[in-house]
């Protein structure tokens with residue numbers, strides 16, 4: 729399944745993407761903000777990700793490509809309450825150009841219109857202003873703070889901010 733907005737495409741990952749995933753996931757910001765990313769991030773980690781063997785991140789995982797080049801990742805897990813939980817990253821040299829905002833809009837539209845989901849949520853670190861801005865630009869509302877919510881591999885225990893989007897709120 730593929731989703732498209734002009735030159736931006738969301739498509740399934742393939743094993744050919746492993747080198748791009750390894751390079752992206754060793755980026756300092758991606759490692760700092762996303763606790764489920766192993767560090768260092770190896771080819772085996774990327775292969776397991778592409779093959780759907782990583783637990784807890786959801787089965788709907790897409791490469792974000794721009795004119796055919798991998799520039800990011802966006803994915804979603806869906807629970808029994810028809811709620812999707814979204815996560816994303818963007819490669820360093822493609823940041824600040826709206827790539828993740830456009831990708832998130834595509835995924836949210838697919839989640840509501842094609843999958844019939846009734847709530848989408850995402851969490852960010854309280855200090856991750858870039859990610860919060862992406863969520864807000866698409867219409868997500870800030871709900872509150874989950875205290876001492878996530879343990880990072882480097883031992884940091886951090887709060888999370890919960891954002892949600894309901895049908896009809898996508899902008």
Ligand SMILES: CC(C)(COP(=O)(O)OP(=O)(O)OC[C@H]1O[C@@H](n2cnc3c(N)ncnc32)[C@H](O)[C@@H]1OP(=O)(O)O)[C@@H](O)C(=O)NCCC(=O)NCCS
Nearest residue numbers: 757758761817818823824825826827828829857858859861
């Ligand atoms: C967060 C991230 C996905 C954003 O991707 P992106 O493609 O650069 O996002 P966009 O260009 O669509 O939008 C970024 C917005 O955040 C803003 N922003 C970025 N850094 C910011 C900061 N430190 N403080 C405030 N706003 C910030 C940008 O100005 C932009 O908003 P604007 O369009 O109103 O100017 C990317 O920086 C990233 O991959 N970071 C590391 C991994 C990560 O944090 N993932 C999310 C975990 S919840």
